[in-house]
Amino acid sequence: MPTYNPPLRDMQFVLHEVLKVSDDFKQIPKHADIDADTINAVLEEGGKFAAEVAFPLNISGDAEGCKIDQTTHAVTTPKGFKEAYKQYIEGGWAALGCAPEFGGQGLPYVVNGSFYEMLNSANQAWTMYPGLTHGAYAALEAHGTPEQQATYLPKMTTGEWTGSMCLTEPHCGTDLGLMRTKAEPQADGTYRITGNKIFISAGEHDMTDNIIHLVLARLPDAPPGIKGVSLFIVPKVLVNKDGSLGERNGIYCGGLEHKMGIHGNATCQMVLDNAVGTMVGQPNKGMQGMFVMMNAARLGVGNQSLGLTEVAYQNALAYAKDRIQMRSLTGPKAKDKPADPIIVHPDVRKMLLTAKAYAEGGRALQAYCSMLLEKEHNHPDEKVRNDSGEMLAMLTPIAKAFLTDNGHIATNACMQVFGGHGFIKEWGMEQFVRDNRINMIYEGTNTIQSLDLLGRKILGNNGATLKKFGKLVGALVAEEGVNEKMAEFINPIAVLGEQMTKFTTEIGFKGFQNPDEVGAAAVDYLRVAGHLVFGYFFARMAQVALRQIAAGNTDPFYVAKLQTARFYFAKLFPETATLMRTARAGSKVLMDTDAVFA
Template identity: 55%
Template sequence: MPEYKAPQRDMQFVLNEVLDVENHYQNLPGCDEATPDMVAAIMEEGAKFAERVLSPLNQVGDQQGCQFNDGQVTTPDGFKEAYQQFVEGGWPSLAHDPQWGGQGLPESLGILINEMVGTANWSWSMYPGLSHGAMNTLEAHGTDQQKQTYLTKLVSGEWTGTMCLTEPHCGTDLGMLRTKAEPQADGSYKVSGTKIFISAGEHDMADNIVHIVLARLPDAPEGTKGISLFIVPKFLPTADGGVGERNGVSCGSIEHKMGIHGNSTCVMNFDGATGFLIGPPNKGLNCMFTFMNTARLGTALQGLAHAEWGFQNSLTYAKERLQMRSLTGPKAPDRAADPIIVHPEVRKLLLTQKAIAEGGRALIYLSALQVDKAHMAEDPAERAEADGLLAFLTPIAKAFLTELGFESANHGLQVYGGHGYISEWGMEQNVRDSRISMLYEGTTQIQALDLLGRKVLMTQGEALKGFTKIVHKFCQAHSDEQPMQEFLEPLNKLNKEWGELTMKIGMKAMQNRDEVGAASVDYLMYSGYVTLAYLWARMAQVAQQKLAAGEGDTAFYQAKLTTARFYFQRLLPRTRSLVETMLSGADNLMALDEDHFQF
């Protein structure tokens, strides 16, 4: 059976040695308790739960799937019991306001738990994961009464949450949605419509499910300017906060899908269901972005999860599987053949997974620290700066890491050869489970348009300049360190080229707006490789410093430095082909007449 071991040493390296999280927490109000010892203790306990409880259920969830019967969904064996342990451990409340029952710890600590839980069992992790977004939306936009009624139950984990956006006739284009909300005399609304692809929309793990639903008021303007946001619970709460009568919302069916079988993906029918407005009328999409941004960072984490899981298991296999002899002579002469880890191409598959997982971890943790600052920093200017950096990094993290996470999952399967294609090893499940990450919460193509169109060109490049300035300052700060030149020289060149490419695309787009769409995915992938290069350079600098001082685990730091070199020499050169393709223009995509697309 495949296994998962939380990479606590690497997690601590990124947090403590690269990002200096101790100083980060000490500068945030109310985070004094987040000492290194507390962080280590939280990580240790989270690792136990992920490794011992969730990891053994990963294949169970895939094999059994969710069962649908007359509107009811039964989750796989052990899922419900695991959720009760999760709630009893206080994990849902970790990073939420004590006023509503939370523990008041920073969001970045919650990310640590989410990483371990998600890597151990992604399907299971989606149940509490969707609740987290619902909590953030209510905390930001709900009334005090709504928070007291719903948020407290979500924070405790007694109830779970969902986000209900997509409808059968529209996906990303939410301006086309048809779900209606009719105002009632008591201030509530009757919500009617059908939503599809609702993760965790119905299940047997919690007493109630709080749906966060987009719908239109009767007098709403057309398009996205006429969308409002509503709370629609499965069961209406009683006056004392308990579960009351069943609301007019039901699960019509669950999807039969490629992966994540342990999570219920539901068609939800709202038939005059009682709902309650969140935020101002016709501003629902603005409010929903609180939820969506949380979900996008969570999906970026999925890319890391599948890369890490695939790497761990394929590494174990590569050290044990005997096949052929090394080209430079036998490495295990007393055995029938050498372990496949001696072969260069297997090394490349393993190192690619390792570089993606460890670089992705650094990117997600860096983003999580911006969430902390944006929510908790005392200085408004610091909050605004963090929020801007987070907005820039989110589409890169979501799209780039999920694309590379899927690549890594495939590499993990490849290491196993034919055995990787067989279910018992778990590698084909990892590939199937990872594929959805490039689709939900905005496809790679949508994220690319968001990055290049909205975040970069619409700000006249200011969002990009904010990040390239950070990279430039890092390169300047270490310019006199000779061992760093192998990383700083290519990073400096790419950082400069990034702005030049943006200018070229922007100029072309002034003549033809299709140039933005034609270049956007290549531009995002280029941005991702440069962003990870910056983070790998930071990690290499720390490793060099520790090795020079003779501090810590020499093997760990040497491995970190060697992986950084692999990234710069083997993965970063992918930017060269991306430059060619993003600048090749829209004509090679748009010139063929639509009628000439034939088969």
């Protein structure tokens, strides 16, 4: 059976020693009193909930899955899920990052994000039920009317009601301009909505009395394509003017998807049969509200893979220390045993270090993105708000795609550490692999994220935002460039930072002549950009560790951090050279292949 220990020490290191979030909070009036002790106390209790309540249900929830009553369309979640959710809302965890005016605790995004990392390690399938509510909440907070906010947000804040996002249809996934769901206006200002949605996570369940669906649909006179999509609130149960629940609405689960992983989460085929909805925002402007949900969800999906990377690493490390097989190539290490623990073997260490490095780099990026989100929404300086939003927009596809791709690499590596036992259900490793696989697909596949990064976020503004990130790298290089102890961490990012300008310009020029060149290079380009970002944060983490050691701190944590950083730069970061070469290989070898597919 797997185990899980919340990585509180590393979270504290990233938040307080590397990013120094409390200093930023002092510049944000609503968070000026938030200090390290407050953050640590919340995360310590959150870690207990994750490890003691959510984690024990992970394997059993996967084995049992969800069930649907085809007569009533009611969906039952695995045993213990409903009770765990009750503890979640009674503990106030649902309200952690929500606004006080709706009953929330108003804590910073980075605190909620760190809590959710632990929940994702513990039980991704269960965590998706409350997690999706945050996206729906954010969309209504940004685009809902005061009446809509007063009706729905207090209950979503407490967790009494959950939320879902209903986008995908059988014939269209990312290409939402193809959707067919119809919304007919009514005399009372509501709309009657009819259509079918698929792959709707947490679309129906037994954990709350109501589910607030945000649904994309078309008005009768809507223009074609994405410009003709509107956003609607479609509650599972209609809400009376006094806030009480009324009649059952015409939206229900027509079936559950049979999936590779996340079995404990209800992935629903949703039927809208003359359902009553109210519009969010303006007609034909639905994507504005939906993108609020989608961007929040993309960061959340990256966080899911971060959580799975961490828990897979912890269990693979424990197994590698315990499992004895063969002798070390340099001679016996456990002379009192018939064989050595497999952790003595170089490639086992490589697999473990890969997972550890991807977890620690991902944690730093996630926390940084959360702080950018905080500044974008709440910083008093308009320039800081705008700059933070711009940087976050560029980093979001990296956080989604790079972290989930790395999660795939890491969970598979950790399963490999177990050998044949990793392929057996009782150890829990194969579930981490299966659960992670969807993260590379939903909320926009990783190819879509790569096209968004290269085509829109970088080439779309002639690399202006990339240059701003390059200045962060340049400032660190200038600060530590003459420090010999930092050379192994600084030199690689200095070189790649210089290469990125030429690399980007070259891809952009070829793409101007033939757009397929962007499509052919995008996935490789995103991984190069991801390594530049990770390299920057690993250099900053190494900087802190070296300074602590120089000051006489004997905590082995800092030595371990340096060793992980050295491994990352020596064994993982060099992937960038291959990626730039394959990206430059162009589209011809992909597109001039009709004979292959004839």
